Amino acid sequence: MTALSTDSPMPTETSPAQLRERKDRRRAWLLLSPGLLWMALFMVLPMCMVVYVSFWTQTTFSVNSTLTTASWERFLGSATYLHAIGTTLRVWAIVLAATLIVGYPVALYIGLFVRNKTLQTALLVACVIPFWTSFLIRVIAWRPMLGTEGAINTILMKLGLIHEPLTFLLFSEFSVLVGMTQIYCVFMVGPVTFMIGRIDPSVIEAARDLGASFGTIFRRIILPLSLPGVMVGAIFVSVMVLGEFATAASLSGRKVNLLGNIIVSQVGSLKWAFAAVAGVVLTLIITAVIALALRIVDLRKEM
């Protein structure tokens, strides 16, 4: 290519192809600029604001812009807040593992064992349909399911398996974990099914003809080829679970405090600087998780 000629002082020498490329590029940026401007103003700027305000001075009912690290010191010195970081990480790890354990076999079934295209689509649609119910309603629907007079306890008592209702089911960390797993596991099932469905059946057939057992086929072919799907699913689930607060707020009975809950309660009591500190900590955690996942998989190539 004549890439070097662009540096020369003779613009008349640029080829038509280069001219066209330049025109295309200008057009691309022109088309992109409203969207990018929107993102810069309404996403990047607010996020910078969170970092900035985390260094402001917090008084009882307001903040002023005198810079200080007092909020950070209070946050990092407080057992409650550090405990919230721990809870957030624990809930994230358990829910991520649960969505994988619950979702992967389903994805394997839909992607590999259902060969009828119509049935395959029908099963995937069946997984997506619950999303047409409002998120908050789906969360609250776990209350009549798990409560002491809820469906599970009623059924177990009728069957005579238990005599006292199980109380750990609702308003505990357990209910938060179950609720989050149910709400987010579809984000794992989707990408994994997609990747498994793309595996060429003849590869598996060839392995079988050569005498490989299903265990070997799974370990050597299916698992490695489905891994990008797992990573994409993991990114989706992680981002959503780490930023969560509504499920914990409505199902844990205030027993589970995630960083998101800390932010909400601090804003509620007008402690903007503390809320901002929690926000920055949350951003750091999410950035670390996404960076880790992106090192393993290139998101743009997989879409």
Next chain:
Amino acid sequence: MESRILRPTLGLYAAAFLLFLYGPMIVLTILSFQGPEGGPQFPVQDWSLYWYKQLLGLSEASRVAQLPVGDSLLRSITLAFMTTVVSTVLGVMSAEAFRTRFKGSGPAFYLIILGMMVPGVLVGLGMALLSSTLGISRAWWGTSFVLHVVYTYPFAFLVMLAIFNRFDRTVEEAALSLGVSPAQTFRRVTFPIIFPGVLSAMLFSFTLSYDEFARTLFTAGRDLTLPLAIYGTFSVEIHPNIFAFGVLTTLFSFTLLVIYGLLMKRFTNRAARFAGQEDNG
């Protein structure tokens, strides 16, 4: 073969999974027909439509306060509509830009995708801080609206990107080389081809915005949107009227889905008819 055991086992597992997905909603639907004296749990006292009537304000003198859904429903639909229009336009423009490879496309791609990644509670907090610093009053049609677009625009963009990736560029070039103006080419050639994608992008944007809660919580100001009104009732004791509300909103969403399906079908039928004409001529 092992798959003779494996296939039915996995089939059963998938069935159990669907039960896990739908179980809570089924229980919620059953309990929405609870009698007037019943609570949000089993047993069902007697089957009735009481809570549906109560929700719509048709029952006189109730022991439970009515859900504040009237105005907030209207606000949520207006907000979702505004979000749909803006994010679809932005999504189509950006995806169109990405059809040519250009320097800096990688960072631009990730900047857009970041909008669906960054937690709502964080941008919501940032927006609330920003607006109070700049002295802008918070409102659902202002501060909430821009955040909803930040969230839905990446989805519209990705949908359109997938459509454009499968789109034969030579059709457009043929029109252009025949002397049709770029604007006309877009209207008569490009748009009809990408229309199904546009419809999907709109459906995505509408449902996401209509249900969005975290981004609205700190930015809506005084007037509540529907999810905020629902969230407000969680802090106090819940009643079966929330269940009835859940059933009704799900039905509403399905109506939207059916409208989308009908529009899509009508469009593909027309396209098929058009293709048929071409063949005959």
